[in-house]
Amino acid sequence: MHTSDEQLHHLLERELRAAVAARIEDGAEAGEVTADLVRRLRRIGELRSGPPGPGADGSSAAG
Amino acid sequence: MPGGARTYFPATALTSIFFGSPRRDDRATFDIEEWNVDSSEVRRLARRGELTGRVGAAPADERRRLRVEATEVVWPLVYQRVTRAAERARGHHRCASAVQRLAPECLDRFHDDVEAVVDDLFAHADLPIANLEGWLTMRMPKAVIEGYRKRRGRRGAPQRPRIPIWLATGLHDDPWLVELAKVVLDWAGVDATAGASLWPLTRWAELRLRRTGDVAADEATVAAEVEVVLTAMRRRRAWYEKNVERPLGRKQAPVWFATPADAGYAEPDPLHLVEPYERDDALLSELAGRAIDAMTEQIGRGRRVEDVVTEVLGTVFGAVPDSYELDRLPGADPPGPGHVVALIGDPDRLERVIAAVVGILRGRSGGGGGPSEGR
Numbered sequence: 076m077h078t079s080d081e082q083l084h085h086l087l088e089r090e091l092r093a094a095v096a097a098r099i100e101d102g103a104e105a106g107e108v109t110a111d112l113v114r115r116l117r118r119i120g121e122l123r124s125g126p127p128g129p130g131a132d133g134s135s136a137a138g
Numbered sequence: 139m140p141g142g143a144r145t146y147f148p149a150t151a152l153t154s155i156f157f158g159s160p161r162r163d164d165r166a167t168f169d170i171e172e173w174n175v176d177s178s179e180v181r182r183l184a185r186r187g188e189l190t191g192r193v194g195a196a197p198a199d200e201r202r203r204l205r206v207e208a209t210e211v212v213w214p215l216v217y218q219r220v221t222r223a224a225e226r227a228r229g230h231h232r233c234a235s236a237v238q239r240l241a242p243e244c245l246d247r248f249h250d251d252v253e254a255v256v257d258d259l260f261a262h263a264d265l266p267i268a269n270l271e272g273w274l275t276m277r278m279p280k281a282v283i284e285g286y287r288k289r290r291g292r293r294g295a296p297q298r299p300r301i302p303i304w305l306a307t308g309l310h311d312d313p314w315l316v317e318l319a320k321v322v323l324d325w326a327g328v329d330a331t332a333g334a335s336l337w338p339l340t341r342w343a344e345l346r347l348r349r350t351g352d353v354a355a356d357e358a359t360v361a362a363e364v365e366v367v368l369t370a371m372r373r374r375r376a377w378y379e380k381n382v383e384r385p386l387g388r389k390q391a392p393v394w395f396a397t398p399a400d401a402g403y404a405e406p407d408p409l410h411l412v413e414p415y416e417r418d419d420a421l422l423s424e425l426a427g428r429a430i431d432a433m434t435e436q437i438g439r440g441r442r443v444e445d446v447v448t449e450v451l452g453t454v455f456g457a458v459p460d461s462y463e464l465d466r467l468p469g470a471d472p473p474g475p476g477h478v479v480a481l482i483g484d485p486d487r488l489e490r491v492i493a494a495v496v497g498i499l500r501g502r503s504g505g506g507g508g509p510s511e512g513r
Binding site: 079080082083084086087088090091092094095098105108109111112113115116118119120122 | 417418421422423424425426427428429430432436449450453454455481482491494495498499501502
């Protein structure tokens with residue numbers, strides 16, 4: 076039985092793989108796609124190191 | 139050598155030529171063993187059982203000098219007893235004919251073996267050694283193997299590659315594939331390289347022929363089988379990284395020397411330790427993993443699941459300026475929107491992915507609408 080993390084990982088990886096394959100099929104170069112993935116990876120890193128969300132101080136998050 | 143048999147021969151005119159006329163107090167016989175002993179401090183110390191102690195206590199300069207002397211004694215023996223036989227077995231007949239004819243990679247192996255035997259001598263010569271060559275010859279096989287294991291250990295490879303049961307099972311206990319897995323592990327931990335290839339497929343194809351008798355199989359067959367083995371190994375990522383990737387990464391990339399025979403040919407492609415598709419697979423997996431970490435972290439900070447998923451998946455799949463990070467200094471704000479590219483161009487599809495991820499995350503946090511627990 077898969078855990079929710081494994082489910083999530085599997086889902087995201089599958090979608091990423093499909094998206095990359097579609098872009099390659101559309102004529103994108105492999106190196107260009109790889110560079111794009113690296114850019115996204117770095118942006119995710121910035122999201123993680125960003126400021127705390129609005130609920131971090133104990134207040135409830137808005138709708 | 140008190141009480142032992144000595145080899146004497148008469149002091150002939152020949153020895154007089156080399157050593158001058160015997161003085162009145164010289165013996166009428168010449169002791170070649172004694173001459174050998176006196177000619178080298180290493181021999182003298184070994185004869186007295188003091189070599190190990192002296193090496194341990196000596197300053198760096200003296201240790202270096204003793205190592206040079208010991209190497210002079212050791213290398214001819216290593217070449218005769220170890221290298222020559224190994225090179226013949228490899229089919230390197232030129233390398234087996236003389237030290238000067240060793241190919242570069244074979245010369246490296248020879249140097250490693252000499253170093254190993256000298257290390258062994260320095261570590262164990264704490265008892266009187268009357269016949270240094272005989273003693274070295276006796277210890278040489280063990281010393282060479284020990285040196286090989288130490289070098290593997292320094293590279294982070296297992297000293298004695300063994301196939302775990304889960305791997306053998308993953309290879310359906312196929313005898314050849316299990317053996318191939320072992321030679322892959324073995325190869326990952328040695329200094330040698332296979333020219334411009336990552337694996338010595340020719341040698342393994344010959345091994346395959348000997349093991350299976352299948353004459354139809356060639357290097358391409360073995361290359362495909364290596365992929366089967368590696369795929370089975372990668373099922374345990376941490377094990378694979380420790381036993382294969384890390385030691386492979388420490389191999390010295392071969393240098394291409396242009397020779398007259400190469401005139402007109404382009405320099406071969408650089409050696410890739412992993413294939414491009416493997417690198418991209420790893421990148422996709424890492425991106426998915428980091429996205430999950432980012433979502434978990436943000437939700438743990440009290441943000442709404444929907445907001446977090448939309449933001450993070452927007453970064454993973456949505457439009458990102460392609461100039462991002464290329465034209466700004468570290469720490470500067472991202473540039474304004476320029477030419478943008480989206481990994482998932484269809485908004486409906488992206489919405490469906492977001493909805494699925496939100497569903498999983500809500501399920502993880504017990505089905506509530508509030509923030510999930512951190513991972």
